Amino acid sequence: MGNCFKSTSNDDISLLRGSDHHDSSLEPMPFVEPPPPYRAQPEPQQRMPIYHPSPGVSRPANQLSEEEQIKIAQRLGLINHLPTGKYDGTNKKAKECVICMNEFMFGEQLRYLPCMHTYHKECIDDWLMRSFTCPSCMEPVDAALLTTYQTS
Numbered sequence: 436m437g438n439c440f441k442s443t444s445n446d447d448i449s450l451l452r453g454s455d456h457h458d459s460s461l462e463p464m465p466f467v468e469p470p471p472p473y474r475a476q477p478e479p480q481q482r483m484p485i486y487h488p489s490p491g492v493s494r495p496a497n498q499l500s501e502e503e504q505i506k507i508a509q510r511l512g513l514i515n516h517l518p519t520g521k522y523d524g525t526n527k528k529a530k531e532c533v534i535c536m537n538e539f540m541f542g543e544q545l546r547y548l549p550c551m552h553t554y555h556k557e558c559i560d561d562w563l564m565r566s567f568t569c570p571s572c573m574e575p576v577d578a579a580l581l582t583t584y585q586t587s
């Protein structure tokens with residue numbers, strides 16, 4: 436009897452191949468769109484000047500009544516009749532603006548009131564739109580102006 440014992444020791448173990456299947460959970464995050472450069476905003480604020488038809492009242496120009504608009508136009512007209520000038524240091528009395536508490540600087544635009552008080556043009560124009568009196572002596576500016584008109 437032939438010894439035909441064969442050692443079949445070669446283990447024919449097929450190695451488990453790593454499976455090729457994708458793990459879908461590792462997919463990159465879906466692209467998130469950045470917000471658009473423009474955003475939905477409420478109506479853009481129009482650059483509307485705020486007027487003060489009477490003390491304590493302020494509202495945009497588009498909400499003024501016709502009467503108030505006339506009043507403001509008249510007031511603006513009066514303000515524009517007040518003399519202006521640039522500070523040149525020659526007026527020794529007028530040294531600072533009591534509205535903003537700053538000293539006048541050379542070349543700044545000033546506004547002269549009939550009562551001889553002097554202010555920055557910007558400061559007093561804003562003030563006069565609210566109260567038509569001199570912030571220093573409380574003299575009504577329009578009264579002085581009106582007499583100036585009548586006499587001229």
Ligand SMILES: [Zn+2]
Pocket residue numbers: 532533534535536537554555558
């Ligand atoms: Zn001022």
Ligand SMILES: [Zn+2]
Pocket residue numbers: 548550551552569570571572573574
């Ligand atoms: Zn004054």
